[in-house]
């Protein structure tokens with residue numbers, strides 16, 4: 001059966017479910033999805049404080065201050081950040097105050113140090129001050145009892161900083177899936193070993209592991225497995241015992257040695273699909289022991305592309321994400337491109353913005369084994385089946401990976 005990209009993705013996304021939730025240290029929660037609401041137990045900031053180095057004073061005292069006629073105030077104390085003021089500011093007085101230091105009672109305004117001149121026990125103020133000027137009020141950012149973050153929010157560095165400022169050191173989040181990766185093929189040679197005739201390096205496993213790390217998931221590297229039913233079944237059963245999801249590379253097309261098919265069929269309810277796309281037509285997907293198994297095609301570009309378009313969204317759903325797909329946008333084509341197949345073509349492209357518009361040019365040879373053109377590319381453009389898109393027309397585009 002030939003499925004469209006959307007049909008295949010919908011089936012995959014419908015079949016996977018969210019991981020359980022677990023408490024973890026806030027720094028370790030980076031990139032995961034919050035599974036609890038977060039309320040403030042404290043005001044932020046906790047007390048009224050100065051936003052500037054300067055003088056805390058009563059605004060009414062300096063109404064008439066100017067460069068020509070400064071107002072002189074008695075300085076009654078100095079308050080560094082981290083210390084509480086001891087004295088109340090009265091008319092005619094000021095307190096030297098540092099950024100973040102607690103406002104003294106009585107004062108209602110801060111004049112920045114640049115607008116003053118300090119004398120022995122007094123200060124000349126050259127500018128009038130508005131009430132509340134340069135004062136940060138208790139609770140102005142967050143008030144006790146506020147709902148600060150809702151369950152479902154993706155935790156970024158700013159959320160972690162916010163949690164810390166709320167005195168929360170652990171949060172409940174959806175556990176990111178642990179994903180086992182196996183490369184299959186008798187031709188695959190590990191890095192460092194001699195390349196014998198007919199053999200190639202195993203690049204897919206490294207690419208897939210990196211894609212998993214980039215998306216924030218834990219990797220279980222199961223190494224290379226030959227085209228041998230017994231070895232592969234042992235390897236995959238072991239992987240299923242440790243992981244929340246399983247990715248295989250290679251062996252899902254119609255070749256005689258595609259043992260992955262034989263073994264996956266033994267393990268669970270696995271479907272082998274031809275998806276109407278280029279690259280990446282042969283794919284396998286199914287569930288075994290309640291865990292999703294993704295069978296990626298062996299061609300290096302197909303493997304990375306299928307991960308990006310199908311596996312990453314599914315694993316993100318498991319991790320609690322609701323926004324699963326990378327954003328797409330329109331890009332203007334720089335050359336004519338003809339797609340005379342009945343499969344949508346995801347072409348490697350160099351996408352750049354000129355004069356406010358994205359423009360795309362094809363990045364090198366588009367064979368599904370030509371990894372180098374994916375190295376040149378920063379994105380994918382979509383050429384619909386049986387269609388020619390001419391230079392100057394727009395196509396759907398997306399960046400490939402986080403770093404693009």
Ligand code: AMP
Pocket residue numbers: 183184185187188200201202203204205249250251252253255297298299300369
């Ligand atoms: P297969 O899907 O197993 O029929 O493999 C298709 C093509 O991808 C063949 O040229 C394989 O040698 C190549 N290939 C398979 N697995 C890998 C891998 N892990 N790294 C690099 N190339 C691979």
Ligand code: MG
Pocket residue numbers: 184185186250251257258298
């Ligand atoms: Mg193979």
